Each structure stands twice: as C-alpha cells, then as structure tokens.
Amino acid sequence: MSVYADNAATTAVSKRALEAALPFLTQEFGNPSSPHAWGRRAAAAVLAARQTIAERLGAKRANEVYFTSCGSEADTWAVAAGTAYGRRTDRRHIVTTAIEHHAVLGACKNAEEQGFEVTYIRPDSSGMITAEQVIAALREDTCLLSIMAANNETGVILPYDKLGAECREKGILLHVDAVQGFGHLPINVAEQQIDLLSVSGHKLNAPKGIGALYCRSGVFLPKLIFGGEQERGRRAGTENVPAIAALGAAVEELFEQNEEKNARLSLLRDRLREGLLGIEGASLNGCKDRSLPGIVNVSFEGVEGESLLLLLDMQGIAASSGSACASGSSEPSHVLRAMGRTNEQAAASVRFSLGFSNTEEDVAELIAACRSCVERLRSLRG
C-alpha cells in the first residue's frame, strides 16, 4: 500500500484539469495572439480561465489576473510592484513575516540590497502571528505588507483577511501569498481589500508551470518580461495555453462542494493529528485552532526527520521534512527556527499534507507506519 501525503509539495493533476489541457496540446494549438480562428479559440480559453480565477478571488475584472509560470514568480512580481510603488512615493519600508516562502523572503532581501528596510515579524511558538502584531509594525514610510494566507510548513492560518482596511487607509499595498491557502480559506480580494495575491497551479491539481498573480487595477505592476503584448504588456511571451486551461478547470473543480471537501479534509487532518500526537515524544509544530485543512507538522523527540522520511519512503509513504535536502538546502526549516525550535527539533520534524483524494484508510496507514518507524529508529539509537 502506498500513501501520498505530500500535497503541500505538489498535487496530482485532476482528470478534469488534464482534459481541459489536452485539446490545446493537439488540435487547438493556436497562438492566442493570432487573429485567425485557431488563435481566437486559444484566446477564448485563456480568457475563460482568467475569468474563472478572477471570480473565485472576488476580483472585479478578469484583467486583474496575470498568468505566471509559478507561485514564486507571482510572489517575486508582487514584491516588485511593492518596491516600484515605494520608489514613486518615497516609502522605503516593507513589512513581511519571518515565515514567508523563500520567494517572498528572497525578493525582500533583494529589496534590502536596493535600499529598502524590511521588518520580518516573528511568530509565537505555535507559528501564529496576530493582526495587532502586524499593524504595530506598519509605519508611515511602509510601501508593502506581504503576508501569507497560511504557512506551507505548519498549516497555520495568518490574519491575512484582517489587514486590508488598515493598509488601504495608510496607503500601503497588501500582498497575500495564497499559494497554500487558496481553495481552503475564504478569499475575497474586494472585501478583504487585498491589492496583490499569488496563486500556484500545481498545489490545486493543475499542472506544474502555471501560476497567477492578482493585481488590483490601479496598482502599478512593473514589466516583468519584455516583448509582446501578452498579460497586458507586463509579461510578454506566448501564453502556456494548455496549462492555463487546466488551471481554470482545476479552480472550477476546487470550488465545487468546496465546503464539504474541506470539512472532510479537516476531519482527516484531526484524526491524523491526534494519532500522530499519540506517539510517544511527539509534539505539534503548529496551532490546532487555526490550521489549514490538510497539514500536520510534528516533531518526534530524538528522531531525525530525514531518517524517518526515508523509512516511510521505503514503506511507500510520501511526506516531507523541514530540511528538504534534495532541494539543495541543508538549513533547518526557517519557519520552525522562527517559532523558536532548536536546530535539532527542527530537524526532527515531519510534515504530512493530505489532499482531497486521501482516505480514512490512508490516515490509519500513516499513523501506523509512522509509529512503527519512530519506534524502530528509537530502538536503533539504543
């Protein structure tokens, strides 16, 4: 038996998303910029997807959605919009959190090199950051607040939805990295007064290589790729039509019976969390009350995460650890470190992330396998 419990890393492409993509790889291969029928059909597909995503984000217009190649690109672009705004208004301060995705942290570091000052808000030991904490960090010269809707490692939900009014009033752009949260959390950019928002396709059963950035009309979005008029001239390059069509279909599917699917996923997560915490020496990295439906992050005392992952892998179970070596990073998770965990505790962490297709049997299997692997590792340590 094998269980894939690494949906926060990536998800399988759904049948509907695949079927939406296929025609645009074969008979409907037109270039959306071409005026002929092939081109028009491709352009229509791109627009339909843009419209679907705009609606699901609560955006007023489809043209506020820009397709990107991934979530990291959307994040990078959003921070670039923030710094462009800062330069024009002579605001040189950015507020973000210490637990953002590396795309945001890297873009902020780049801004620092260009003379911006960045405040990195630290979470408490449960990974939580309060709205008050964020608001207290905003200054007169703040140009951008970039905060994730929910953290990808711990699943903790941040107060992304309670900051819009304050930012709007102070003339600060609000960017929400919703790569992990979209489809699981209530998002409405109009009501929540969000200016910029990032989405990634492969976290929600669309293919890899496609993402989107919402940018409120009226916010200046600097050019990212020079060339043609694609993406309103801001990001040139022929559109990835099959992936865009798949993303549109995946988002549509995501919002069908959305509440029921998330409720079921939350139940599975609770069961998994209770089961894992029942293993001796287990502690939760996260916050029980404010957590994404699919994610459970646990440290097992005295057990090295990488060894545990390998043993689970040998049993056909896919999970992930804070220290994802293959990605080239040998650093312990910056998220767990910011929560005050020691390097050792961070290295002992394992993240399970369930998707809509996981079952109760999967959860039982995960708990049993994890228990036996942890016991085996401990017995070897003597």
Next chain:
Amino acid sequence: MEKVLVAMSGGVDSSAAVKVLLSQGCEVAGATMHLYTNEDIEVREKTCCSLSDVEDARLAALRLGVDFYVFNFAEEFKKRVMDNFVETYLAGGTPNPCIECNKHLKFGSFLERARLMGFDKIATGHYAVIEQSPEGRWLLKRSPDREKDQSYVLYSLTQEQLAHTLFPVGAMSKSETRRLAGESGLANADKAESQDICFIPNGHYADFITARAGEQPHGDITLLDGTVIGEHRGLINYTVGQRKGVRVSYSEPLFVYGKDTERNALIMATAAQMQFMSLEAGDVNFIPFDTLTEPLRCTAQTRYHQKDMPCTVYPTENGIRVIFDQPQRAISKGQAVVLYDGDYVIGGATII
C-alpha cells in the same frame, strides 16, 4: 540476492562499482552525501561533494538504471570534518580530513543510514581489497595498483564496518575502471580526479582557516637552538617538511621542523637535522587483531603518497610508539600513521 547501497559521487570509480555489482546480480541503489553547500565554502567550482556533483551522481544513477537517494549530512560534516580540520591546524597539526570523513561519514552515518533502509552492505569506489581470514576476521589489503591504492585513508575501518562494506573496483586498475564506466556510456567517464580536500578546492587552506578562526598572529621563526632568524605570518601557513616559501635566509636550506604553538614559534632545521626516529600516535585501530600487547615488526607510512618504512611498534598507555629503523624526514602531528604487513593493513593511528 544481496542489497547494496553504493556511495556515488558521479565519478568513474563509483559508477564502475555500480556496474560490477549489477553484473554480479546484486540489488543496487546509489546515494550521495550532501555535505556542504557551495556557499558554505564560498566557491563555485566543482568538487567531489558539492551540489552540482549531487546532480552528476543522480545522472549517473539514472543512466545505470538504479534508484538514487541524497542524504543530508551537512551538519555532521561541519562538526566532524570541517571544524576538526580548523582545530587541528590551529593546534599546530596537519589534519587529514578524508580519514575523518571516512570514519564518521562514509563508513559511519552513511553505513548506518543504509542499514536502516534495509541494505545488507554499502559499496564505494575505493581502491583497496577486503578479505576474510579463515578464522572469520575481516582484513584490509592494498590495491594491486599501488599508484591508486587508498588503503591509507581506510585504516580506521572496524570489523563491523568491514563486514558491511564492498570495494567492487578495489582490485582493478584505473584503466579497467575507466573502460568499465566508459562502456556503460557514462557522461562523466572522464571526470577529473577529485582533489585533495573537497571543501577547499582552491587549495588555500590558510584562507579557509583564517575565515573561520580569524587572522593568526605573526611570530618568531627560530632554529632548533632557539635562535630567532625571522618572522612568520601565522603558523597555519606552514607545514612540517616545507622548504619553499618560508622566506628566511640561512647558510644552507632550511625545512619546517615543527611548530611550538605555546610560543607561537615556527622551528626550522637543516636537512641533516630533519631526522625523526620515532613517533607517538593515539586513537588507534587495529584490523587483524583488537589490541597490541607486545612489540611488532612491520612497516609504517606517515603520509598518503609515501613509501612505508620498516619499524617496530610498541603499545603505550594511550596508543602506540613507532620506532623507525632509519630516520624519517618529516612527521606531522595530526596525520595518520598506517601500519602494514606486506600488503595487509595492520592498523593505524593519529600522530600526536
């Protein structure tokens, strides 16, 4: 069917090792240790264990059709090998990081991880031969290709480690290995030999240490009798036996004889004075037996690429004393002394 995990670098030797094991019908997978990032060592060049080489190893595994894993041992490598390297240098010694890495990483953490994953044995591309005596004792022997022999850096292997280790190309010649790797169509068949110290690819040891331990104080250069003849630029810049680059003038050529870390002095001697009859060594490992109880006639090698010299080894309280038949020219603290009986490795220890 034996399950073997091969420590792969992407180079010729470990790739050929995979080929040999596959042809013997073993169930083979490969793995690479991720030991440091290029940022850790502030370079962008290729070395044996940097990230680009993880990709080389992955590619080799892909072509050989075996599963491939990456083990992240960066923290352990820093503690056991890189920090130890700096500390030994600062204490006036000349460390051998390959031996530390073999002891703690390759035949330590890597083997442990492989066993955990259900592998019976690990294999590496080392040139050395493992044999089992009729009594069941595991023995280590030089590679028949003396040029390539790596038994010197393997002396620390315990019986437990030897029992679970294979050197599939250990008795081959380098040209045989290259041919084998080449036949399997590996892109890296002509990859350059890895360098002396993987984490200091440019060879500037002193810069590496200075970056971690700070600028080292200058001090006196003296003769054996204490006569000051110049000023040195920090003891870490010199190695025992060194002649060039010390920048002192004297009536005859002078060699670095030793370092007095207490007085921060670099001690020089003439060729005639560079005569070491004996050495003391600790942290001993013996291979054909567990402990040495009486004096033993054998040969001893005190550097990687050096001839082994006849000697007598005496057990001491903390290790061994080696008394050479003929005086030796340079013996450095921190290096390994490895003992041989013909081609068999008797054991070794760290010179103190």
